[in-house]
Amino acid sequence: MIFYRRVETKAILLGLIENYCFVKQFKISGRPKAMLTIVNYYKMSQDSKSEKSTYYTGEAKFSPVPMTVSSPAIxxxxxNKVRANAVEAMHMQAHQQIGMLRKQAELIMQQVQEIEDRLKISELIxxxxxxxxxxxxxIYHLYEKEEKGKFLVxxxxxxxxxxxKAFSRYLSTIRLLSDSTWDVLDKASFNFEEFEEAIPSNQDA
Structure with missing residues (x-):
């Protein structure tokens, strides 16, 4: 019994694990299988301890893997899908911004055209x-006189x-703006091309 107690000690078991050949040759009272069983049990217990040490033992809410049935699936x-979605979102945002800038540019060009037209009309008036x-x-009123090519404000x-009346035809109602240009109030009835063609012919005469 004393000898078996010594065999069961950790020091001898560690030595037996490190040298498996020695375990095969080690016989006590014709019962080597008992020794191998003890050694194998100790090895299994050590392996299970090392495996347990790799498991997460903290709180479930901080676990990197699901620990319960109600845990969210990982x-x-x-x-590739993440990259494709990012590229698609990038192009969508870029096209939206480009569309907004184009609308702003069209509005600016429209305003520029209106200013240029107002400047031309003002020079003629x-x-x-x-x-x-x-x-x-x-507010004033623009007329064409009896003599063709001459106008009256x-x-x-x-x-x-x-x-x-001192005119032959009414052309438009106009208003003087703060920048000394003239704004045509009833643009629908005003024929700018006809008015523009008449003034140069008057100047040439």
Whole structure:
């Protein structure tokens, strides 16, 4: 019994594990199988301890892997899919920004065109007959005189003229802006091309 107690000690068992050949040759009272059983049991217990040491033993909510049935499933990340989604989102955002910039550019170009048209009309209006100093913000009326190619700016509206009207045709109602340009209020009835063609012919004469 004393000898078996010594055999069961950790020091001898460690020695037996390190030298398995020695275990095969070690016989006590014709019972080597008992020794091998003890050694194998010790090895299994040591392996199970080493395996347990690799397991997560903390709280379930901090576990890197699901520990309960109600834990959220861990899905593998498809890097190609993530990359494709990122590229698609990038292009979508870029196209949206480009579309907004194009709309802004179109609006700016439209405003530029309106300013250029107003400048041309203003230059032509200043060549018309104007017998007063116009006041900014006031509304006036543009007429074509009896003599073709000559125009008149008047403070009198078309319906205010009597029988002795000094024009042959009403063209438009205009207003002097703060930048000294003229704004055509009723653009729908104003024929800019006809008005533009008439003024140069008047200058040439």
């Amino acid at each position: 899905k593998l990340i498809d890097k 200043y060549q018309a007959d104007m017998r007063f100093k116009p006041v900014m913000g006031q 008047s403070m009198i509206a078309p319906q205010e003229w009597g029988r002795s």
